[in-house]
Amino acid sequence: MFMDPAQFGKNFMDPTEFNKQFYGQMEQVFIEKMNEMIKNPAFLSSISKGVETGLDGKKKSDDLIKKYLEKMNMPTREDTSKILQYLQKIETKILDLEDKIEDLSDDLKNLKKEYGKSRKTEKKK
Amino acid sequence: MIPDKAKELQERNLKYAQIIQDAMSGKREDMEKRIKELNLASTPKEVIHSETSIKLYRFIPVKKKLHKTPLLIVPSLILRYYIMDLLKGHSLIEHLVESGIDTYLIDWGIPGDEHGHLTFDYYIDKFLKRAVRKVSRSTGVEKINILGQCLGGTIGVVYTSLYQEEINKLVCLTTPVEFEDAGLLSVWTDRKTFNIDKVVETFGNTIPADFIHACFQFLDVKATVERYKKLYNNVLDENFLYYYKALDQWINDKIPFPGEVFRKFIRDLYQENLLVKGKFTINEKVADLKNITCPLLNIVAKFDHVFPEKSAKALNSFVSGPVDYHIISAGHVTLVVLFPQREETFKLISDFLKK
Numbered sequence: 001m002f003m004d005p006a007q008f009g010k011n012f013m014d015p016t017e018f019n020k021q022f023y024g025q026m027e028q029v030f031i032e033k034m035n036e037m038i039k040n041p042a043f044l045s046s047i048s049k050g051v052e053t054g055l056d057g058k059k060k061s062d063d064l065i066k067k068y069l070e071k072m073n074m075p076t077r078e079d080t081s082k083i084l085q086y087l088q089k090i091e092t093k094i095l096d097l098e099d100k101i102e103d104l105s106d107d108l109k110n111l112k113k114e115y116g117k118s119r120k121t122e123k124k125k
Numbered sequence: 126m127i128p129d130k131a132k133e134l135q136e137r138n139l140k141y142a143q144i145i146q147d148a149m150s151g152k153r154e155d156m157e158k159r160i161k162e163l164n165l166a167s168t169p170k171e172v173i174h175s176e177t178s179i180k181l182y183r184f185i186p187v188k189k190k191l192h193k194t195p196l197l198i199v200p201s202l203i204l205r206y207y208i209m210d211l212l213k214g215h216s217l218i219e220h221l222v223e224s225g226i227d228t229y230l231i232d233w234g235i236p237g238d239e240h241g242h243l244t245f246d247y248y249i250d251k252f253l254k255r256a257v258r259k260v261s262r263s264t265g266v267e268k269i270n271i272l273g274q275c276l277g278g279t280i281g282v283v284y285t286s287l288y289q290e291e292i293n294k295l296v297c298l299t300t301p302v303e304f305e306d307a308g309l310l311s312v313w314t315d316r317k318t319f320n321i322d323k324v325v326e327t328f329g330n331t332i333p334a335d336f337i338h339a340c341f342q343f344l345d346v347k348a349t350v351e352r353y354k355k356l357y358n359n360v361l362d363e364n365f366l367y368y369y370k371a372l373d374q375w376i377n378d379k380i381p382f383p384g385e386v387f388r389k390f391i392r393d394l395y396q397e398n399l400l401v402k403g404k405f406t407i408n409e410k411v412a413d414l415k416n417i418t419c420p421l422l423n424i425v426a427k428f429d430h431v432f433p434e435k436s437a438k439a440l441n442s443f444v445s446g447p448v449d450y451h452i453i454s455a456g457h458v459t460l461v462v463l464f465p466q467r468e469e470t471f472k473l474i475s476d477f478l479k480k
Contacts, residue, residue: 016130027350034346038309048318055327062327077238081330084239088177092251095176099258 133361140360144370148377153235156378163371166207168219170230174259178234181256183263184218188225192479194293195227195264197256201275202386203337205378206232209274209461212371217461217471224475227264231256236383241330245389246407253284257291268293270478275299275432275457279394282440283405283412289419296422296474299457301432302414303439304398308432309344314395321391325384332387334379345430348456372462401439414443422449422477424470429457449477
């Protein structure tokens with residue numbers, strides 16, 4: 001049951017050394033057990049059930065808060081998200097248009113170059 | 126003798142407790158403050174484009190003559206980008222800039238409620254496509270190089286398979302493509318025990334960082350325990366603390382995951398393994414890995430506890446272009462931060478890009 005004092009040698013009376021050895025052994029056991037547990041299907045299944053219960057609880061509390069905010073005529077998280085997502089869509093549209101303008105200005109530059117070249121060759125003729 | 130030791134023990138315990146307490150504060154403003162205090166992500170850069178929380182950086186070149194093809198770095202969505210620019214003198218990005226490579230990086234930022242409706246397809250076809258376009262336009266080069274790290278590598282691989290004509294060379298760092306039997310994460314995300322739809326529907330717009338990261342410390346229990354033990358034993362060593370705090374800051378700088386992106390990542394990749402089956406689609410276009418014809422540098426970590434070697438190595442047999450494959454004797458993160466392993470990684474990347 002108890003550890004053999006001989007294994008600590010001269011350091012037995014040193015509390016720091018004693019603690020180190022003690023926690024060292026605890027650590028080994030902890031790592032071994034954890035490594036076994038995190039691969040164990042029975043453990044994973046019970047964790048999964050725990051997570052699902054937690055998610056159900058969160059869903060219920062979110063619904064309650066939403067109902068409360070709606071009754072108080074306050075914006076819910078869903079409302080603010082909608083506004084933010086709407087703004088994001090507008091930003092994307094502006095950036096898409098910016099890209100199209102860049103492409104069109106490139107095309108225009110190329111056309112101007114080609115036009116300039118063809119005018120030069122016409123003049124030579 | 127004993128009183129001296131007791132005094133040291135008290136000092137050690139107090140300092141250890143202080144560091145742990147500091148690390149536990151997950152407030153965003155504290156994170157940004159600590160990044161500045163520790164001088165992390167310090168390679169000079171400028172923002173050349175921004176869209177929602179996403180920023181496209183260009184690192185300020187230090188060489189007059191730059192290599193002709195620019196490089197776009199695509200980091201992971203799981204943690205922040207600055208693992209590749211952790212500390213001055215120990216940074217992959219700093220090494221690339223000093224090698225004369227015109228380096229750009231897409232910083233995914235901190236996803237918020239505005240990202241709730243954005244899908245994986247949107248990240249590829251809008252955010253990344255626009256970033257590639259911006260790099261290409263600002264440098265005047267039609268085909269650019271891409272370097273993807275971790276999940277950013279998977280994003281880079283999918284992008285290259287769809288738009289090979291825009292990519293000159295592809296570098297993958299610890300990039301998973303094969304998700305069957307891909308370590309503990311594939312066991313934990315198995316559809317029998319992990320209901321992805323319920324998770325996304327309950328959390329809504331973003332999956333909280335704490336939910337995602339709760340599992341990471343159990344991927345390698347021994348390493349997690351060793352990390353704290355090492356800190357305790359060296360807590361009075363200022364030199365050790367300098368490096369420890371930098372890495373610890375990055376590890377604790379957890380960010381939420383956009384909900385719909387998370388759904389596709391878990392369902393289509395982890396649960397269905399569609400990428401290697403040739404059935405992974407982006408806006409109804411199939412991301413066929415055979416379409417990748419450009420040279421590929423695939424670097425994997427021998428002791429990767431997040432994505433095992435097998436998961437990253439699989440890419441080699443699917444692409445059609447030439448493959449340069451290397452296994453570094455390091456872990457998922459230490460591959461880019463630990464000396465001397467990182468030196469090998471840095472050299473492989475810069476040599477490949479300058480070839």
